[in-house]
Amino acid sequence: MGVVAPQMKLPKGPFKAYLFDCDGTIVDSMPLHYVAWKRVLAEWNCEFGEQTFYAWGGMPVAEIISTLNVRDGLTMPVEEIAKRKEALYFEILPELKAVPEVLEHIEFSHGHIPFAVVSGSTRDSVTASLDVLRLLDKFETLVCAGDYERSKPDPEPFLIAAKRLGVKPEDCLVFEDTEMGIQAATAAGMASVKILQPWEREKALVVESAID
Template identity: 70%
Template structure:
C-alpha cells in the first residue's frame, strides 16, 4: 500500500518511532507479556494498541491500579526493554514510511518524537541503519507532558527551526495524531500491522 500525504509545502517531517518508523509493536507486546507474566498481570493486545504512545511508566502504573498489583515500575520498564532488545534482529521498518524517509532525506530535516526512552529509540533506529537520518530525537525525559499534549512535537519543531504549521507528522496512534493536531501540525496516520496486511 502507499501512504498518501496530505497536501502542503512541508519543511520538516516529524516521526513517532514504534509502530511508525519501526514495525516493532508486535515485538513490544511479546516483550510486555513475557515480563508481566512474572506478576500474573494480563495486557491484552487490544488494550496494548489502545494505549499506544503512552509512556511506559504510565502503562505499568495503570496496569497495577487496574489489576490490584504492585509491580515495581523501574524493574518492569528495564526488563521490558531487555526483552524487546533481544528481539531486535527480527525487527523491520514500516515499508510505507521508509519510502517517504528515503524520498525526502537530504531535502527536509527529520525528527523523532517518541514516548519511548532514548535508549530504546536509538537501538531501534540503529538496528535498521536509520539513526543518522534524523537531526534530533525527542524522547521520554526530554519533555514533561506526554502525548496527546503537543509539547514533544513543539520541542522538535523548535530544535529544527521550523514553524509548527510547516511540519508534517507521521503517527500510528490516536494520542499521537491528537498531539500533532494540538501542535498545529498536519498529520498522516500510519496503519496498524493488521491494517497493512489487509491491503
C-alpha cells in the same frame, strides 16, 4: 520544500519538517514490544490485551506500568519492570523490520527536509531500533521519554521537536500510527499522516490482491 514520495499520500504542503513517531510508524516494532510486555507482565499475572496495548501506543513505558498498577491494584516496581521489559525487547531486536511505505518515504525525502523522531519510548530503545535498520543518522533530533513532562496526546513532545528544528508547528507534518499520536499532532497545530497498524496493512494487502 520536501520532495513527496510517490506512493504515500500526504496533506497539501509545503512543509518544512517531518516529525515521525518511531514504534509502529518507522519501525514495525509494536509486535516485538508486545511480546516483551506479555513476557514481563506474565511474571505478575497482569493481563495486557492487544487492543489496550495498541490503544496506549505512544505512552511512555513507566506510565504504562503505573497505569496497570492502578487498574489492577498491583505494586509492580516501575523502574525494575521498565528495565526488564526493555531488556526483553533488545533480546528480540534482530527480528525488527521497517514499515515499508515509511522507509521508502524517509529514503526518498532525506536531505530535502529535516527529520525528527518523537516517541514515547526511551532514548535507548529508539536509538537501538533505528540503529538496527541503519536509519539513526537520518534524523536531526530525537524527542523521547524523559525529554518532556506531558506525553501524547499532549502536544508537548511535538512542540519540543519543532522548536529544536527551528520550524513553526504549522509547518510540520507528523507521521503517526496511533490515535493518541494524531491527537497530539492536531493539538500542536500540525498536519498528520496516519500509518496503518500491522493488521490494517495485512487487510489492505488482501483487498489489493482481490482487486488485482
